Structures are given as structure tokens and as C-alpha cells.
Amino acid sequence: VRGAKLKLAIVSLPCMRPTSPPLGPAVLLSYLKRSSPDIDVRAFDLNLLYYDRILDDLSKESFKIRLYNWDEKTTAQKIGQAVDFLKHGTLEKFDLKLYHHYITIFLSFESIFNAFMSEMATRHLIGLSVPDRVKIFFEDLVNTVLDYGPDLVGLSVLFNSQTVFALLMASLIKEKKEIKIVLGGAKLGVMRYPERLFKEPWVFSTKDKTRQLEFGQYVDFLIPGEGEKALLDLCMVQDKKDLAEVPNLIYMKDQEVKTNPPHVIYDLEQIPEPDFSDFRLDGYIGPEVVLPFLSSRGCPWGRCTFCTHHHSYLLYRELEIKECLKQIRHLKEHYGVRFLNFYDEMIPPDRFRDLAQAIINEGIDISYAAYAKPIREFDADLLKLIHRSGGRVIMWGVESASQRVLNLMRKGTRIKEAEKVLQDAGHAGLMNLIFIMFGFPTETEAEFNETLNFLNKNKDCIHALSKGKFVLSEGSLIQKKPEKFAITEIRGAAESKVYNRVFDYQVSKGLGPKDVSALYEKNIKHLESIGFTPRFGAYREHLLAYAALRDTGSETENSDLGLI
Incomplete structure (x- = not known):
């Protein structure tokens, strides 16, 4: 009862x-x-x-794992040192070379341990x-x-x-x-x-x-x-x-x-600021506690042909700027945290201007990251304003440097404008993380190389790169209208699951999936050299902490990172 x-x-x-x-x-x-x-x-x-449990077990040697050519004891010590460095070793000075060394150890540990536990979970589930x-x-x-x-x-x-x-x-x-x-x-x-x-x-x-x-x-x-x-x-x-x-x-x-039919909360003020009181905030692995925050729901653009995020929210709504500031102030004061990650699909330039100006007017001292679309309305003045308000990292959906491909994606961006936005953002003191997608259907090898050339040409203002190959997902416009993208055949991919429908496909023009994979692998080493460290693309909270420290001059840059 x-x-x-x-x-x-x-x-x-x-x-x-x-x-x-x-x-x-x-x-x-x-x-x-x-x-x-x-x-x-x-x-x-x-x-x-x-994570707490496995790290504790490793330190007590009750769980054993091996990385690289180390024995179990050395591996446990190295992972322990890595976690300690990631939490405490960058607070006064953020040494990029050391960071890259330790985050690479941590990434290797995550990859091996999570693959093992995923296999164990599967075995347990199916009765083995x-x-x-x-x-x-x-x-x-x-x-x-x-x-x-x-x-x-x-x-x-x-x-x-x-x-x-x-x-x-x-x-x-x-x-x-x-x-x-x-x-x-x-x-x-x-x-x-x-x-x-x-x-x-x-x-x-x-x-x-x-x-x-x-x-x-x-x-x-x-x-x-x-x-x-x-x-x-x-x-x-x-x-x-x-x-x-x-x-x-x-x-x-x-x-x-x-x-049952859906329900939409039209007025986002009905939802109070997130409550993190049940989470042990000092347990997360990184130099600073970074709280996630959402100031809008849905995507104001919603037209990209590869995207499936439009299923998540039925329509675009914004939280009033005044309410945003009230919630941000509460989070900052209640949890003693000054780092925020805006999870909005993207913040449009007009709204970004209002938000940044309001943060400055209210005197709220925060450092934050946000997603945006690199369009010309993000001019030098707006980008400087964003930096003054505490903006430190902007994550831009660049996707490709071929204008033809961008048009087919329906991104609503022009590559020349995107290039200027990245340069102006860099000059304003912002760090740029950019998203690139290789192998969009019909992309040619020349267009693939156009994107590589764009990355090389602008590497001084590309501080982190999140890269990947195109995946044909269920529910995207491409999957619904494949003929518009020269796709001649679609079939369920071997790795497709009931909870993750992905497809293999053939194209009548441009690079096929196998060609894309070959080109991607051929260029992977070079792609990993774009940005401060290839790890920032995955560990974005760490990039924000680095960007904020760099702003105060407490960091060291080193172009030759060297690996373990």
C-alpha cells in the first residue's frame, strides 16, 4: 500500500x-x-x-584494467593521476600539454572500461x-x-x-x-x-x-x-x-x-530553474563545475535536411530574458558556480544581443558556452559584446566549406560569412568550437578537400573541432526524400537497432559511404591537429574552463602536444 x-x-x-x-x-x-x-x-x-565506484575499485586494486603497455598497478596509478589532474591540476595554470597527456589516458580508460561494462550488461541481460x-x-x-x-x-x-x-x-x-x-x-x-x-x-x-x-x-x-x-x-x-x-x-x-497526444508548455516560465541539489557537484571530472542551462526549446531554424532533433520539441519557444537572468543568478548564488553551458539548439543573433546586454547590465559574473549558427548578423560588435558578457566558447554548426553542399543541407549559411564570423569571434577573445560533417550525400572528393582547406586556412581561429561522417538517420528529410540527394538505395545497416535506426545507402553521384570512410581515415591525423587538442571536441566543459582561464592569462599554449 x-x-x-x-x-x-x-x-x-x-x-x-x-x-x-x-x-x-x-x-x-x-x-x-x-x-x-x-x-x-x-x-x-x-x-x-x-565512475566513482570504478575509480575507487581501481585505487584499491579490487578491479584491474590494463592500458597501453602498462601493468595493472601502473594503469590504476596513471588513471588516478589523470583524474586528480583533471579536477585539480589546472586551477592555477592550465598547461595544455599536460592536459592532453592526462585526458588521453582518461579517454582510453573510458573507452575500454565502458566497452567492457556494456558487454557485461548485455551478457547479464540475456542470461549469460x-x-x-x-x-x-x-x-x-x-x-x-x-x-x-x-x-x-x-x-x-x-x-x-x-x-x-x-x-x-x-x-x-x-x-x-x-x-x-x-x-x-x-x-x-x-x-x-x-x-x-x-x-x-x-x-x-x-x-x-x-x-x-x-x-x-x-x-x-x-x-x-x-x-x-x-x-x-x-x-x-x-x-x-x-x-x-x-x-x-x-x-x-x-x-x-x-x-496519447502530446502536450506543449507554451510558457517556459512555468518551468522553474533546474534543481541540482541531488547531485554531488564536486564529483564531476573537470577543472570547474559547469552547469547545463536551457533558455529556449526547439530550434528556430529547423530546416536542416540531415537533422532529427525537430522531433524533440513540437515548436520553438523562448524563456523571457528577464526570467533567464533570474534563473542564472539563482544557479550562481545557490550552487556557487560561475560556469554555464547553454544547451539551446542555437541562440539567434538578436536574442544573443539582448541576452548578453542584459547579463552586462545586471552585472552577473559568469563564463559560458553556447551554440550558434555562423551567419553575418554575428558581426564584430555583437561578438565583442558576447565576450564582455562572459561568453567564452561558441559552438558553431559549420558542417562543410562547400556552398553547394551547404545549400543541399539547407543550413541557411554562406561559407564566406561563416569564415568572417570565426575570424571576428577569435579577435573578440572567443574560442570557436566548430562542427564538421564529412560525406554528405553527393559530396565530391573536391568538396571534401574544400572543407579540409578551409580548416587549414582558418586554423588560427578554430580552437576545437567536433568532426564526424554523415549518418543516414530515420526521420531526417534525407531519409524521407532520398531521390533529392542522389540516393538510389537504402537498407538497414548492420549496426541498426530498434532504438537507433540507421541505414546503409548507395548514391548515383558523389562519394559513397566507403569512399568517405577511406578519405576520412586518410586525413584523420591531420584533422586531429586542428585546434588546441583533439580532446576538446568531446570534453567541452574542459574547453570552457580553459577558455576562461586563458582570458585571465593562466594558461600555457603548446602546439607540439606529443602523445603518451
């Missing part, structure tokens, strides 16, 4: 980079606390706990044996949540890497207690057909075994897209028939999948 209050646990899962607290659970926490006195809600960052210490590791994570005694558990999934852990955690919870489980998060938001998760078997494979799992045995509800109102209403449900009234909910009823 349930007590007077329903107990809800909102859980962030392994495995993703442990560099800052998760935004989704923090927003849900604050919304639910404010909306209903009848819900007792707590957030758990099992991803951070997962796993070492006892691994079983205990997983059960300890789940027990952290179960000890709270929840009636409902919400699992938040942002990345594909978390899905196997989501199902494993759900199965371990269900083994021990009859608790309802709801799955949500950005991963579901970008899916074209999230209801498919209930309809199709989930296939998990290891070297020894392949097994089909029925999703409905582990998860009771899905909430794709915005979760505030849906989760609140789900907590209030007293009777099964009330489920039909919960917006944005997908669930099984009488062997059928039911999908």
Missing part, C-alpha cells in the same frame, strides 16, 4: 562523460517539486556513481554468466535507487550507449520489486517512431548468444519529447483508465500500443 506521498526516482544512467550533471532530471526535479506536494521526488546520477564482482557492481547501482523505496522509477536516456544499461537496470529493479518503470530522455525525443520499442523485439548479441527481449517486460511507459506534464500526470494516476489522460505517454493496453 502506497504511503500518502508517491515516491518517484529519476535516474540518469551509465555511460556518458562524467563532466557535468544531467539537465533533464534536474529540470523534472524542480518542476515536480513545485507542481505537487503529493510527490516525493529524488534524482540519482548513476552515471557519476558508476558474468563475474560476481561485475554482478555486485550493477546491483549496488540499482540498490542505491531501491533503498529510497520508490513507487515509480524514471530512467533518462540521452545516448545509445545508455540503452543496454537502461534495460539492465529495469530488469534488476523488476526482479526485486514490483515497481513501474517509465523511460524518457532526449534519445526518445529524436526517434521517429518511439512506439516501435514496444512493438518490435530488442535483439541483443554477444559472441556466444543472440537473444530477443520483449521491451514491455522491463518498461511500462515511454515519454518521448517533453516530460514535465506527462510525468506529473503519470504520478497522479490512481486508476489504469486514467492513463489515457496522460499527455505524451506511450504504453501497452490489452496487447495494443497506445500513444
